[in-house]
Amino acid sequence: MKSALITGITGQDGAYLARLLLDKGYKVHGLVARRSSDSRWRLREMGVEADIVYLDGDMADACSVQRAVIQSAPDEVYNLAAQSFVAASWNQPVTTGIVDGLGVTHLLEAIRQFSPHTRFYQASTSEMFGLIQAEQQDENTPFYPRSPYGVAKLYGHWITVNYRESFDLHASSGILFNHESPLRGIEFVTRKVTDAAARIKQGKQQELALGNIDAKRDWGFAGDYVEAMWLMLQQDKPDDFVVATGVTTTVREMCRIAFDHVGLNYRDYVKIDPAFFRPAEVEVLLGNPAKAQRVLGWKPKTDLDTLIRMMMDADMKRVAKE
Numbered sequence: 001m002k003s004a005l006i007t008g009i010t011g012q013d014g015a016y017l018a019r020l021l022l023d024k025g026y027k028v029h030g031l032v033a034r035r036s037s038d039s040r041w042r043l044r045e046m047g048v049e050a051d052i053v054y055l056d057g058d059m060a061d062a063c064s065v066q067r068a069v070i071q072s073a074p075d076e077v078y079n080l081a082a083q084s085f086v087a088a089s090w091n092q093p094v095t096t097g098i099v100d101g102l103g104v105t106h107l108l109e110a111i112r113q114f115s116p117h118t119r120f121y122q123a124s125t126s127e128m129f130g131l132i133q134a135e136q137q138d139e140n141t142p143f144y145p146r147s148p149y150g151v152a153k154l155y156g157h158w159i160t161v162n163y164r165e166s167f168d169l170h171a172s173s174g175i176l177f178n179h180e181s182p183l184r185g186i187e188f189v190t191r192k193v194t195d196a197a198a199r200i201k202q203g204k205q206q207e208l209a210l211g212n213i214d215a216k217r218d219w220g221f222a223g224d225y226v227e228a229m230w231l232m233l234q235q236d237k238p239d240d241f242v243v244a245t246g247v248t249t250t251v252r253e254m255c256r257i258a259f260d261h262v263g264l265n266y267r268d269y270v271k272i273d274p275a276f277f278r279p280a281e282v283e284v285l286l287g288n289p290a291k292a293q294r295v296l297g298w299k300p301k302t303d304l305d306t307l308i309r310m311m312m313d314a315d316m317k318r319v320a321k322e
């Protein structure tokens, strides 16, 4: 039985990846940071809460990260832990830098010293492209991050590349574009919109305040994207891969799809609130997943319309039960 360690197992991707690895017969360990309230709801939603070995630890605490690597004796480590909300990174730039940046070194160092055969996946991000330097971004596009989050993740990306080149570790970096699901955090724009549309439809909310609705994102489904993570660690050689759909859509159009699904016109409810604009915006992201398709045989299976409908259906049911 293969052993895997997932950091960030209580997050959206952690829950989908845990399900995928358990279905493949892995023993799954999860590094979980101490929280004062329940953080395992996504694992319950995926029906995997009881099947995971939980290890206490925090990415900011090198000792706990090291202990988790020794205790789990992993064949594969998936580093998904992060302060992942871009907007919050301007208010917590140092924490974001430590967890999303230096935390990666804590993990790579533990692997180098105690488990050098372990294969490593780093959750890198299209936010590293920021102020885009090419119309469609791929593995060769120069980076230009636009937030403390993007900067911290760029450190995490390059330290992964550096440990691969310096110590011959099987360390891969997945440069994933936005991916969503019914398990997406409520602060991200897709879930904020599907939750609000469900509440408005059911008379529990009157309007929805948003920021820059002209921003464009390349949105895919988290369930598809965790397959790409796993595929990267099954390759003979570690490498970097862009994972995206190759389609970009405005926040405005995503709102239209969500509200349409419940028979409403988003224009009647969406208000623009400057409080949700960012100090520096990433106006557009559009990925080129050709390498992932060629080398990994990976393709996205879910288009945006299907994804938003899936999220709307889940939110309509959840809001009705409240």
Ligand code: NAP
Pocket (backbone or CB within 6 Å): 007, 008, 009, 010, 011, 012, 013, 014, 031, 032, 033, 035, 039, 057, 058, 059, 060, 079, 080, 081, 082, 083, 084, 085, 099, 123, 124, 125, 126, 175, 176, 177, 178, 179, 180, 185
């Ligand atoms: P998420 O839902 O925000 O999950 C983040 C996870 O990290 C949670 O389990 C969280 O634990 C954990 N975490 C936060 N701080 C930690 C710390 N100091 N020590 C240990 N664990 C900590 O994020 P996601 O959407 O699943 O994304 C997974 C990863 O992919 C992240 O690294 C993100 O930056 C990256 N990424 C995401 C996307 C996307 O569109 N979703 C795209 C590209 C890259 P709690 O639940 O206890 O807070």
Ligand code: G4F
Pocket (backbone or CB within 6 Å): 084, 085, 086, 087, 124, 125, 126, 127, 176, 177, 178, 179, 187, 188, 189, 190, 192, 209, 210, 211, 212, 213, 215, 216, 217, 251, 276, 277, 278, 281, 282, 283, 285
């Ligand atoms: O949903 P978002 O908050 O996601 P963002 O900033 O693109 O980051 C997500 O994707 C990254 C990959 O590119 C990940 F690395 C990161 O961890 C995270 O998962 O915002 C999307 C867009 C932005 O342009 C934002 O300005 O939507 C715009 N937006 C407009 N109004 C809003 C809102 N975003 C949020 N969260 N809330 C709004 O009211």
